[in-house]
Amino acid sequence: MTKAVKPILYGALGGGSAIVEAVLTLAGEPYDMVTMEWGEFDQTDDAFSKINPMREIPALKLADGTVLTESAAIGLWAADRHPESGLSPLPDAPERASFLRWLVWLVASIYPTFTYGDHPERYIAETAGAKALRQATDDRRQALWHHMEASLPFAPWAMGGQMTLIDIYIAAMTRWRPRRTWFKENCPKLYAVAERVDALPALEDVWQKNFGA
Structure with missing residues (x-):
């Protein structure tokens, strides 16, 4: 049986990736975390620049290789995958x-x-x-x-x-x-x-x- 590949979240402690960690946790979306040091992702020649050329966190690499950046985009992605979480009103909800x-x-x-x-x-x-x-x-x-x-x-x-x-x-x-x-x-x-x-x-x-x- 093939083991499911989890999304990989790239972030740094205390930053915007904390929002995404909280969202993924509440949504029940399994993920692996790569915790980077502040300033590390500013380096133009490091491996992270291949994940996000803008070298900004958070970035979420999905199982199919797609990379999601922007915390709101990641949050909406997780909420759409887990509508039972209630983290986003459904598309036809009045709110x-x-x-x-x-x-x-x-x-x-x-x-x-x-x-x-x-x-x-x-x-x-x-x-x-x-x-x-x-x-x-x-x-x-x-x-x-x-x-x-x-x-x-x-x-x-x-x-x-x-x-x-x-x-x-x-x-x-x-x-x-x-x-x-x-x-x-x-x-x-x-x-x-x-x-x-x-x-x-x-x-x-x-x-x-x-x-x-």
Whole structure:
């Protein structure tokens, strides 16, 4: 009997691959993990550049050799394979359109503030300009989180009564700047969702490995 080949997830501790780990775990999708050091996947001549020429994580190599990048794409792939997980509303569900809007909004609006803010030197050579970009992206991120806090139902999950991919993003991303204490004081609904996801026994090992708690 031929042994099934699992997808291989390429990631680094504490990064966006933690979101994908959580999603695959909750979906019940078996996978193997290649954990890389930060900076390792920036090397242009390493083996990872053949997996993802953009040298960005997460990347998921499927059994047939197809490589999926972008956390939202991987999340939707897993949710479609495991509709019983409820991580994405079904295509004909009335809440599907709103779910897609907010999922893409997260990865298109908030996520890029880390892309630019974490490494401003890649975009601005002057030290003063790099510091200003870092501060501007931090300020913009907080404004975006306030917008999300005011816009979603949070009853009790971000989209309402069913936990979705969006809640997984919130649980991971609230661990990044400006971090949980800020959310507790400024965006208590987002903070409550993050705490609720944290409490899921199935994800205990994922959060411990990536964030130490």
